[in-house]
Amino acid sequence: MSDAADRTIPDFVPNAAEPVREHLAASTDLATFLRTAGTLTLVERRLIAAQALILLEQNYVHLPLKAAMYAVNPLQRLRLLIHHMERLTPQTMPPEWMFHTEMSEIFHSVRDLHTNYLLPEPFVGKIAFLPFLVERYTDQQGAHFMVTQVAEGFVAPGFTPGVEITHWSGVPIADAVDLVAARFAGSNPEARRSRGVQSLTVRPLRIHLPPFEEWVTISYLDANGTQREFRENWRVVDNLPAFVDADAVSSVAAAQGLDLEADETSRAKVLLFAPRVVAQVQAAAVGEPAPDLRAGEIATTLPNVFRARQVETSAGTFGHLRIFTFSVDDLEAYMEELRRLISLLPDRGLILDVRDNGGGLIFAAEFALQLFTPGRITPEPVQFINTPLNLRICREHQDDPRVNLGAWVPSMDQAVEIGAVFSGAFPLSPEDAANAIGQQYFGPVVLITNARCYSATDIFSAGFQDHRIGPVLGTDQCTGAGGANVWTQDFLTDLLAGEADSPYVRLPKKAGMRVAIRRTLRVLDNSGTPVEDLGITPDELHRMTRADLLQDNTDLLERAGQILQGLAPHAVSITNATAVDGALRLKVTTTNIDRLDVYVDQRPRASLDLVDGQADVTVPDAATARSARVEGFASGRLVASRTEQFQ
Incomplete structure (x- = not known):
């Protein structure tokens, strides 16, 4: 390898963990990567904006709610953008990044992480990253921003987990977080702030604009309280592959409830900071024993989905089951592994932890609830917004077993006469299937949530609370508040493929869009309450501490153990x-x-x-x-x- 090639590889990569070393060696600096961007023609830009107008005007279920709550008008902004582009020529059109900025701002204005503009090639499948992770905790002095993970092999003077960030490129860190958070579409302030912190160092380029700065200057206090500073370049690399194809017409794609940004970020964090999970996934794929298990941890065939272990607290010994994602394409294998893991955990009590879970397959979320309760599960009903295009789609696929849209057709037909805004509400998850297995865990259960829980995880958390399965312990005052089933523009295009008058057109250069197509409503005591923008309020609140971030959630698990100690097993x-x-x-x-x-x-x-x-x-x-x-x-x-x- 030449000296010039050597200089393109960050110093830490040769010392990175073996399972990810070759992957990270293919990264490039941000400036080099951006030289390949900017190939959309004016005609292609007009097509993208026109398709966005169709999705938001004819398919977007939350449009009336968002217009009322946030005083926004994304339809008019798109019409103006289209009008302005009609007066441009290829010679006078602005740089492509300005088009991406305008499109992203329009979609972000509705503050809905289901409804996204997805950047085209070369951004597809890429992440921009810095080789460390920052997280927030609070104490009596207020909020602190601390480094909690450093990529293996990365070295800077006194820069280790536990150092406190003071400034970000000269901006006080709390202000820098708020500036980044303002670019995100979280449904509540805690969700936006949480994502602002996370996006300081990891940004999926499919869904986020690339950083404006090519490098960041990090100011921090080392372990001795000495003020230090270094500069680090943004790098770009391929992310780990997605678990599910959400574009092809299938029952799995039709039942998606996924925060794409959280899903992409979760996989990026595994790549950068959890190479042992990459090794475990590789071992599971060939049937080999799981490497690098920690004390009390149970080997799993789905290490990117579950982590199960036994934890000791002053209140006793309990099971701790982390569900990282509901994004699975084999529902039967997922449910079987979940049943197996909980059977191996202590029966005195279970800490069920869904923090940072961005959702996925709604069936996976709702089917899981039955394992923890003797009661019958009532799946959440969902509604379309009544538009001519949604009615057409439902009629075309009312007998299609892949999407099962027949239940919504009569109420949407009736809406033409009575002017109803939304269709009738019917469950997405079949009720019999959501109760086919029944209770499998018989100890008390406490659920841990945070502001990054979204979509199918909001649905899971709402079902857990609505069915009174156990107390909800939150590290934030609300979950991410994403209450919808989401479809991609490619999925919608395929639904009407072959029809000459279909309004959908395949987007150029793998550009994409997603839209909240059906909104979810809570059940039982909260019957009819929408999940969107309201989220799930925990029964008890625990703010993350410094010890939590540095010592594997020790204070959080202790608090959960105290709650379980007061609950009797049955x-x-x-x-x-x-x-x-x-x-x-x-x-x-x-x-x-x-x-x-x-x-x-x-x-x-x-x-x-x-x-x-x-x-x-x-x-x-x-x-x-x-x-x-x-x-x-x-x-x-x-x-x-x-x-x-x-x-």
């Missing part, structure tokens, strides 16, 4: 089932149960009060039964349920 188990003289005899063991109801083949067959937690139940004329379900009650409240299949 369990019920069929330990034996035999056929005797034409009857079905069940031996049942329970914990903290005072009444037992028994169902055989979905029919109620027995109910008895318990004294010592044990029961022998004989159900006549049931020797050939296919299933039995026992439901346990405490003080009249359903607290545990177990189903056994016999054939």
Whole structure:
């Protein structure tokens, strides 16, 4: 390799972890990368803006809400942009980055992380990064911005996890974060600020404009309190690949609820700061044992989705299950692995942690809820906005098993007469499938959320709270508040492919757009409340501490353990089932149960009060039964349920 080529590789890359070293060696500096950008013609720009107008005017479900809440008019801004471009020529059109800026600002004006303008090549699949991560914590002195991760091999004087950032290119760090946050579309101030912090050092270029600066000057206090400073160039590299193809018409693509920015950033953070996960994914792909497991950690076949481990707190030993994403394309494998992992965790209590989870497959989020509760899950209903184009799409695909749009057609037809803004509300997740497995974990559960929880994770968190599965412990005052099913412009184009009068046209140079197509509504006690912009308010609040950021969430897990300590476990188990003289005899063991109801083949067959937690139940004329379900009650409240299949 020549000396000139050597200088293009950052100093830290030769010392990076082996699973990602070759990947990072292909990175380039921002200035070099941007020389390949700027190839959109004027005709292509006009086409992109015209397609954006169609999506926002005819498909965007939250348009009335956003116009009212934020006093914005993205449709008029697009019409003006199109009008101005009609007067331009290829010689007078402004630089391409100005077009991307205007398009991004229009989409960001609605503050919806589902509804995005996606930059074309060469930005597709790329991330811009600095080789460290900054996170925020608070104490009695206020907010602090601390380095929590440094890419393996990166070295600067006194620059290690724990140093506090004071200035960012000469701007006080808190102000710098607010300036970056103002460019983002979070639905509430905490969500925007959280994303502003994260985007200081990691930016997916598909969804964000590239940094204006080619390098950043970082001012910080080292471990001795000495003020130091260094300059670091932005680098650009291919991100790790996405888990799901959201563009092709399929049941998975139709049921997406994903914050693309969070999904891209999550994969980038794995690449930069968690190479052991990359190694575990590589090992799982070829059936090899997982390398580099930590104390108490359980090996998983889906290391980019789950991390399961046993944690010790002063309140006891509990399970800690991190769900990093719901973005999966094999729902059956995901559910089976989730069931397996929770069966291996301590049964005294579970800390279910979905922080930073940007969502994904709505089925994966809603189907998971049944594993933690004896009650029946009611999936969230969703609504289209009533427009002629949405009605046309639903009619065209009312019998299409891939998208199942038939339920919405009658109410949308009726809207022509009665002027209703939204269609009828129907669940996206089939209710029977959302209850097909039933409860699998019988200890108390606490859910941890933060402001980066979005989309399908908002739906999961709302379902957890609405079904009273357990308390919600938030590290922010609200989740990200993304309540919608999202479709891409490519997906919509394919839905009407082959029709000569389709309004959709494939975008040039892999440009893209996404739109919130169906809004979600909460259920049960919060029935009818939209998730969008409101989010889920936690039952208890824990602000992240310095110890949390540097010592693997020690204070947060301690707080969760204290909550679990005050909650009683309730369990019920069929330990034996035999056929005797034409009857079905069940031996049942329970914990903290005072009444037992028994169902055989979905029919109620027995109910008895318990004294010592044990029961022998004989159900006549049931020797050939296919299933039995026992439901346990405490003080009249359903607290545990177990189903056994016999054939």
